[in-house]
Amino acid sequence: MKERTIVKLENVSFKYDREWVVKDVNLEIEKGQFLGLVGPNGSGKSTLIKLMLGLVKPVEGSVQLFGKPLKQYDDWQEIGFVSQKANSFNSGFPATVIEVVKTGLVSRIGAFKFFNKKHKEKAMDALKIVGMEDYAYSNIGELSGGQQQRVFIARALVSDPGLLILDEPTVGVDAKHVTEFYELLARLNKEQGITLLMVTHDIGTITDHATHVVCMNKTVHFHGASEEYKEFSDEDMNQLYGHPVQQLTHNHDHHEVNHYD
Helix, strand or coil: CCCCEEEEEEEEEEEECCEEEEEEEEEEEECCCEEEEECCCCCCHHHHHHHHCCCCCCCEEEEEECCEEHHHCCCHHHEEEECCHHHCCCCCCCCEHHHHHHHHHHHHHCCCCCCCHHHHHHHHHHHHHCCCHHHCCCEHHHCCHHHHHHHHHHHHHCCCCCEEEEECCCCCCCHHHHHHHHHHHHHHHHHCCCEEEEECCCHHHHHHHCCEEEEEECEEEEEEEHHHHHCCCHHHHHHHHCCCCCEEEEEECCEEEEEEC
8 A cells, every 4th residue: 555545445345135225336546636436326325434434333344543443443533524514513512612622632632631721722723724724712602514624623633633534514604605615625625634525416516625635426427637538528427337327507696516316
């Protein structure tokens, strides 16, 4: 394995009961990439993330993280994870933004340790990276969906991860803030050197910001540079997905978002 390979999946398959959800996936994610993981609903994208995070075990094949077999890997603070939290977050939750971000340090300092001045400084640094330092002492429930997702990214960044995984993080985010959100991720990738893996349906937007794209429908149909993926016609997409797909285009404040279902 190359030293720069952060995630490596070899012939990975997984099934629920008798139905294969992920089949014979081979995939490498290199350090410094911003990879968009796209595909129709039910294509196995979220299951693939669970396999990478060790939440489910492959029926066949192997997973390696940072050069170690998944069974031997234990440095989980190296991996930040952001889910669809903005869509379901309890607006009445009594915590300030900086308190939420500091919880991202629990894996490093231990569950029953107290946060000190250094931890507060790290939390503020993470908030500055995502442009949310002015909201440090605001209640998390008072923020918009897009602002909350920035806070959750700061929470994931505070432990200095080598890989940040985002599972459809724009769900629940106002359409006008989606572009800003992608620009933030691209900046984290380019300026902070953070390797990103993002599950999304927003084909047009992700290809404008990600360096690479993986198109998946139970197995990997395409893995390559975003520029190459942009060149595919609808007929090419039909071949990649294994069945006809329809491109849907929505215009929000003159910004087009394309996704395939």
